[in-house]
Amino acid sequence: MSSVSIKDVAARAGVSPGTVSNVLNRPEKVATSTRSRVERAIRELGFVRHGSASSLRAGHSRTIGLSVIDIGNPFFTDVATGVEDVASERGYAVILGNSSGDRLKEERNLLVFAEQRVRGVLITPSDEDLSRIDRLKERGICVVFVDHPAARADQCSVAVNDVTGGAMAVTHLLEGGARRIAYVTGPTTIRQCLERRQGAERALLAAGRTPATALQEISMTAMTARHGQQAAEKLLAQGPLPDGVFCANDLLALGVLRGLMHAGVRVPADVALIGYDDIDFASASAVTLSSVRQPTHRLGQVATELLLDECDNPDTHAHQQIMFQPELVIRESTSST
Amino acid sequence: MSSVSIKDVAARAGVSPGTVSNVLNRPEKVATSTRSRVERAIRELGFVRHGSASSLRAGHSRTIGLSVIDIGNPFFTDVATGVEDVASERGYAVILGNSSGDRLKEERNLLVFAEQRVRGVLITPSDEDLSRIDRLKERGICVVFVDHPAARADQCSVAVNDVTGGAMAVTHLLEGGARRIAYVTGPTTIRQCLERRQGAERALLAAGRTPATALQEISMTAMTARHGQQAAEKLLAQGPLPDGVFCANDLLALGVLRGLMHAGVRVPADVALIGYDDIDFASASAVTLSSVRQPTHRLGQVATELLLDECDNPDTHAHQQIMFQPELVIRESTSST
DNA sequence: GGCGTTCAGTGAAGCGCTTCGACAGCTGAT
DNA sequence: ATCAGCTGTCGAAGCGCTTCACTGAACGCC
Numbered sequence: 001m002s003s004v005s006i007k008d009v010a011a012r013a014g015v016s017p018g019t020v021s022n023v024l025n026r027p028e029k030v031a032t033s034t035r036s037r038v039e040r041a042i043r044e045l046g047f048v049r050h051g052s053a054s055s056l057r058a059g060h061s062r063t064i065g066l067s068v069i070d071i072g073n074p075f076f077t078d079v080a081t082g083v084e085d086v087a088s089e090r091g092y093a094v095i096l097g098n099s100s101g102d103r104l105k106e107e108r109n110l111l112v113f114a115e116q117r118v119r120g121v122l123i124t125p126s127d128e129d130l131s132r133i134d135r136l137k138e139r140g141i142c143v144v145f146v147d148h149p150a151a152r153a154d155q156c157s158v159a160v161n162d163v164t165g166g167a168m169a170v171t172h173l174l175e176g177g178a179r180r181i182a183y184v185t186g187p188t189t190i191r192q193c194l195e196r197r198q199g200a201e202r203a204l205l206a207a208g209r210t211p212a213t214a215l216q217e218i219s220m221t222a223m224t225a226r227h228g229q230q231a232a233e234k235l236l237a238q239g240p241l242p243d244g245v246f247c248a249n250d251l252l253a254l255g256v257l258r259g260l261m262h263a264g265v266r267v268p269a270d271v272a273l274i275g276y277d278d279i280d281f282a283s284a285s286a287v288t289l290s291s292v293r294q295p296t297h298r299l300g301q302v303a304t305e306l307l308l309d310e311c312d313n314p315d316t317h318a319h320q321q322i323m324f325q326p327e328l329v330i331r332e333s334t335s336s337t
Numbered sequence: 338m339s340s341v342s343i344k345d346v347a348a349r350a351g352v353s354p355g356t357v358s359n360v361l362n363r364p365e366k367v368a369t370s371t372r373s374r375v376e377r378a379i380r381e382l383g384f385v386r387h388g389s390a391s392s393l394r395a396g397h398s399r400t401i402g403l404s405v406i407d408i409g410n411p412f413f414t415d416v417a418t419g420v421e422d423v424a425s426e427r428g429y430a431v432i433l434g435n436s437s438g439d440r441l442k443e444e445r446n447l448l449v450f451a452e453q454r455v456r457g458v459l460i461t462p463s464d465e466d467l468s469r470i471d472r473l474k475e476r477g478i479c480v481v482f483v484d485h486p487a488a489r490a491d492q493c494s495v496a497v498n499d500v501t502g503g504a505m506a507v508t509h510l511l512e513g514g515a516r517r518i519a520y521v522t523g524p525t526t527i528r529q530c531l532e533r534r535q536g537a538e539r540a541l542l543a544a545g546r547t548p549a550t551a552l553q554e555i556s557m558t559a560m561t562a563r564h565g566q567q568a569a570e571k572l573l574a575q576g577p578l579p580d581g582v583f584c585a586n587d588l589l590a591l592g593v594l595r596g597l598m599h600a601g602v603r604v605p606a607d608v609a610l611i612g613y614d615d616i617d618f619a620s621a622s623a624v625t626l627s628s629v630r631q632p633t634h635r636l637g638q639v640a641t642e643l644l645l646d647e648c649d650n651p652d653t654h655a656h657q658q659i660m661f662q663p664e665l666v667i668r669e670s671t672s673s674t
Numbered sequence: 675g676g677c678g679t680t681c682a683g684t685g686a687a688g689c690g691c692t693t694c695g696a697c698a699g700c701t702g703a704t
Numbered sequence: 705a706t707c708a709g710c711t712g713t714c715g716a717a718g719c720g721c722t723t724c725a726c727t728g729a730a731c732g733c734c
Binding site for chain 3: 003005006007017018020021022024025049050052053054055056057058059
């Protein structure tokens with residue numbers, strides 16, 4: 001059973017193993033008649049190239065590693081499908097690693113990638129210490145950052161501008177007539193949360209407002225719907241309600257929405273509400289949720305293209321730090337009409 | 338640069354390459370003092386075992402392939418994390434393949450798996466023609482079905498009982514006092530939709546009702562929130578409202594909820610509503626959604642354990658077709674109190 | 675002291691593939 | 705007739721590892 005090797009194919013086609021390898025890897029070097037003879041033998045024997053042998057000899061594999069923080073998060077899922085699309089189209093396999101934000105797990109994943117001698121790695125780093133990334137590069141493995149702008153010019157990255165996104169959201173609230181705005185966010189150690197807040201402040205300044213007085217921040221320990229509901233309760237308890245609420249992600253926003261509705265607050269009539277990420281469920285809630293959409297799928301595609309370009313053309317490759325722009329999605333929760 | 342091989346380690350530790358290999362693979366065969374000397378050399382040189390060379394020689398790799406229908410679906414995402422957990426704990430890498438329900442893409446993924454000589458494959462088959470699965474097994478690659486009960490005894494599988502789930506949901510509606518029940522479903526070609534309906538009918542019969550008159554089916558072309566909302570509009574247009582609605586998934590249910598609320602129908606006071614899958618957002622909606630939860634994460638874990646057992650102990654391994662039971666999750670949308 | 679036994683470690687063979695220098699056969703220019 | 709320049713194919717070397725038959729040394733035991 002099984003294990004048809006290149007030799008068997010060669011014997012059947014009456015050529016040498018080297019020629020079979022040429023058919024596989026540089027078909028243009030082989031005369032048409034020989035080629036079709038070999039191809040027939042391959043089909044007849046059901047030959048499948050042995051990837052390990054191939055990459056052992058060739059010195060590189062046709063796999064890439066993808067290490068993300070949480071594959072359960074729709075954001076990363078979308079990124080992953082983008083990666084998968086491009087990779088599989090180019091004949092690459094994707095090895096998935098989920099770090100759960102755990103430094104140790106991430107390191108273990110990177111080790112697995114190194115053992116598999118992946119061609120390159122796509123990674124959303126789980127923290128700012130990038131020494132382990134350098135170690136990969138010393139090994140000759142290309143690395144592209146995903147959703148993390150590279151600080152260095154010798155490093156590709158793709159990310160989405162969170163400052164712009166925050167500004168868009170708050171500008172939209174202001175244009176809808178909001179005066180006092182609350183920013184419901186997760187842990188302030190998260191870069192995205194911080195930058196979205198910066199954007200919010202920038203929007204207030206641009207509208208001639210003072211962030212210190214016009215913006216109230218509610219920081220929660222996690223970014224789930226449950227925490228959003230708690231945030232709403234906090235808002236309700238704290239005295240006069242803001243008339244616009246910007247949440248650092250949609251889950252928080254859905255929680256806030258639920259909390260406000262339970263208290264009889266009307267959205268958007270009493271309070272306008274906007275989230276971030278535009279997850280599927282933003283358009284499924286009782287009051288559909290305005291949000292800021294990121295080109296997640298494209299993020300994965302472009303990251304993969306950059307990575308494969310860097311691998312295939314190490315000399316001509318120009319490192320790029322690509323920053324995508326988010327997009328405002330207006331729905332019922334901010335449409336006061 | 339880089340590329341520290343087993344030979345370099347051997348030279349540094351003053352042993353033969355074979356001994357280094359033993360330290361890596363059968364540490365108990367090596368004297369403690371030698372072992373620690375080798376381990377130090379490994380650390381000092383930053384040696385990383387070459388997976389391709391290893392699996393070429395050993396005849397099998399430490400990777401498994403996971404082919405799912407839609408990694409964007411939270412169901413599969415949860416399964417994937419379960420798989421990843423077990424695999425990475427046992428030192429296996431997971432190669433991800435997304436078929437998007439496309440037969441061709443699935444076949445391409447399986448080819449990639451075969452080239453990588455994965456140890457085994459976990460697959461949610463995208464259709465019922467399983468000949469390509471047999472071809473894999475001829476190659477000596479173990480296969481475990483995920484969310485698809487195997488019809489054959491020589492094949493492992495894990496799945497969740499959809500008939501039971503459907504019955505649970507409808508029994509719950511009946512116990513809450515519902516008399517006329519609507520089943521909002523997706524395309525009737527989907528096995529899950531059919532079986533959940535069978536469960537619904539079984540529950541009605543058990544309660545002494547006639548499915549033909551007590552159950553009204555609304556079949557939509559897709560299972561999204563938008564389609565759910567359309568289903569609600571259909572229900573509203575069709576005359577007397579049912580007093581219980583069972584949806585084949587949560588997205589449909591959220592759409593129905595939204596459609597009913599917009600029309601001023603109170604949930605659960607006027608209509609009780611239950612979904613399926615217990616996605617995160619079920620507990621985040623304006624009226625939290627009762628649902629049927631499946632042990633998705635566990636599904637992935639168990640599937641992987643079965644697979645690795647079959648790989649590691651081909652002789653003693655007993656094929657199993659495991660059927661998990663779903664679990665009822667009661668929330669506001671069915672709590673008439 | 676000779677003998678079997680166990681324990682540690684050796685080293686060569688070879689997994690299936692790619693690569694590259696060698697070479698045969700041919701064409702067309704000299 | 706000779707030769708340079710191709711094109712197409714061959715075949716051996718070797719990628720880094722595991723495996724296994726083997727060698728020595730150490731240790732009782734009669």
